[in-house]
Amino acid sequence: MISLRAANLSHCYQGRLVLQEVNLEIGAGESFAIVGHNGAGKSTLLRLLAFLERPSAGEVVAFANGAPTPADLALRRRVVMVMQRPFLFNTSVLANVAYGPRVRGASRREARERAHRALDMVGISALAEQPARTLSGGEAQLVNLARALAVEPEVLLLDEVTSHLDPDNEARAEEVVANLTASGRVTVIVVTQDVDQAARLAARGALLSRGRVEAVGPLLHLVARGGR
Numbered sequence: 001m002i003s004l005r006a007a008n009l010s011h012c013y014q015g016r017l018v019l020q021e022v023n024l025e026i027g028a029g030e031s032f033a034i035v036g037h038n039g040a041g042k043s044t045l046l047r048l049l050a051f052l053e054r055p056s057a058g059e060v061v062a063f064a065n066g067a068p069t070p071a072d073l074a075l076r077r078r079v080v081m082v083m084q085r086p087f088l089f090n091t092s093v094l095a096n097v098a099y100g101p102r103v104r105g106a107s108r109r110e111a112r113e114r115a116h117r118a119l120d121m122v123g124i125s126a127l128a129e130q131p132a133r134t135l136s137g138g139e140a141q142l143v144n145l146a147r148a149l150a151v152e153p154e155v156l157l158l159d160e161v162t163s164h165l166d167p168d169n170e171a172r173a174e175e176v177v178a179n180l181t182a183s184g185r186v187t188v189i190v191v192t193q194d195v196d197q198a199a200r201l202a203a204r205g206a207l208l209s210r211g212r213v214e215a216v217g218p219l220l221h222l223v224a225r226g227g228r
């Protein structure tokens, strides 16, 4: 079980400070939401928490079963971020979804089985053989999510993963995430523009405003502060 601590995180792009002294603790098995306006720094914070970028200042510390652990390749393979804009390989949907398990050492067969299970979870088994570049926007977003699920991560970071989904698919994706949370085995961090969704998926969260954590705590409290 992995927990994360963001300690005094600041981040600059071309000399512009987009995150300022962010401090957060996300418990092992917790489901945590990050909300805020466009450009508030949500995706940047998520990339830092996923160890995809190094902060300009401060640090992200991961704890495995309570003990600090280095962010080496082994750890980073247990942490998966689903990007806001799907980036899929120019292969079949199945090959895209099987890729993650395969690079993490699963046999070809095991990787394909996991990919089929993940596609089934998000309700898109019928798309398995379709070339990924021909998918609609919503379908690509579902494949993006299935890709992460196939890896069976211990920390799952989701960046607005339902923004192109119709209500039925959104409900299904939320159910998948809620089931992971209910299992208690996965630490889930969701970024969303939708405070209602944040409240459905997480009990606690942070409101980010211009790169700063304006409030952190129970979602109801954040909603009351006018977060969106």
Ligand SMILES: Nc1ncnc2c1ncn2[C@@H]1O[C@H](COP(=O)(O)OP(=O)(O)OP(=O)(O)O)[C@@H](O)[C@H]1O
Binding pocket: 013, 014, 018, 036, 037, 038, 039, 040, 041, 042, 043, 044, 045, 084
């Ligand atoms: N690679 C980059 N180079 C320069 N500026 C960047 C880069 N990535 C992000 N930014 C800037 O940092 C700020 C925060 O961006 P970020 O993507 O984290 O916002 P966000 O809260 O996720 O917004 P949205 O709700 O629109 O997705 C924005 O002003 C953005 O223009």
Ligand SMILES: [Mg+2]
Binding pocket: 042, 043, 044, 084, 159
């Ligand atoms: Mg974003």
